[in-house]
């Protein structure tokens with residue numbers, strides 16, 4: 001290349017600054033992934049900040065004393081786009097996603113490292129120290145992520161007869177092929193015995209968005225235990241804070257239809273809270289954040305959606321805190337916010353986000369008649385007494401219509417049909 005050469009010190013400084021900018025872009029991006037994980041559209045300021053950081057990184061890489069280094073510009077931009085697409089796949093796959101995204105999500109711990117070869121070739125082909133610094137930093141982060149996702153310290157869980165019969169049905173009897181085809185690493189098949197390598201508080205969670213919601217398996221025994229723990233924990237926090245709350249959605253359905261147990265395919269904890277003059281959003285958010293920090297649960301706040309999510313995994317220290325958004329699953333309690341309102345002349349409790357078949361309100365939210373919920377009552381659930389709506393059956397009927405009829409909302413047609421044969425015997429749903 002003809003032109004003015006920058007001094008070695010200036011080159012080194014340039015490399016360090018670009019490398020730091022890449023790290024900032026990466027952290028900003030993984031933080032942004034909290035939105036798709038929680039089924040929310042990404043916030044505009046957060047998206048703009050990430051986009052700006054990415055643009056700055058790429059611009060700095062391609063700036064040279066001679067002007068713009070075009071090959072470095074194209075390569076760094078292409079590299080960041082491809083790598084970030086890979087990184088985002090597990091979060092996007094929280095909702096049913098296309099096959100390529102599901103595939104990348106399935107390999108979310110290693111897929112970033114697939115770019116190691118291309119990064120090496122690009123670094124050798126283009127003698128741009130800033131580009132080399134970005135590629136090396138990105139690959140070092142991917143290697144560190146990969147190493148931290150290794151399975152360690154997990155215990156084996158026994159699968160009960162019902163879990164096993166659902167698994168065998170969905171696998172059409174061939175567990176080995178099923179395990180391989182869907183990459184179910186947790187499934188341990190050894191000398192005719194079937195067990196489950198369980199997730200824990202400090203391990204990656206089972207990706208049961210796929211296993212439960214797509215393949216139609218029962219919730220894994222480890223996840224079931226953690227969902228129970230989280231249900232008790234969140235209800236205790238809310239009671240301690242004096243918040244009016246009640247079991248919602250699938251949790252309430254389990255309490256009523258399954259006589260106090262979780263649905264077999266439960267994938268989260270649903271609890272709703274009522275905000276009023278005594279309990280503002282700020283107070284609730286501060287109280288739950290404090291509880292989570294004290295007891296080791298991850299708390300995330302989505303004020304615009306009226307949602308607090310509390311996850312079972314222990315919060316990590318900065319800068320690793322937001323990397324959890326790269327995980328393929330999580331065990332989470334969704335706490336939906338309700339407020340008192342009047343809709344069509346009737347007193348209702350209103351929420352912002354859609355839930356089941358809850359009717360729309362005059363102001364564009366969704367609401368349930370106040371007397372169905374208040375004053376709250378209690379229902380036996382998971383071995384304890386949980387706060388619930390005053391009229392549980394009326395509440396469930398508003399959400400699900402005939403709630404005694406089993407429906408598999410997210411399960412693909414084939415697996416849904418297969419498990420319907422197991423779950424229904426006559427009119428009585430069995431667990």
Ligand SMILES: [Zn+2]
Nearest residue numbers: 199206222223
């Ligand atoms: Zn698990």
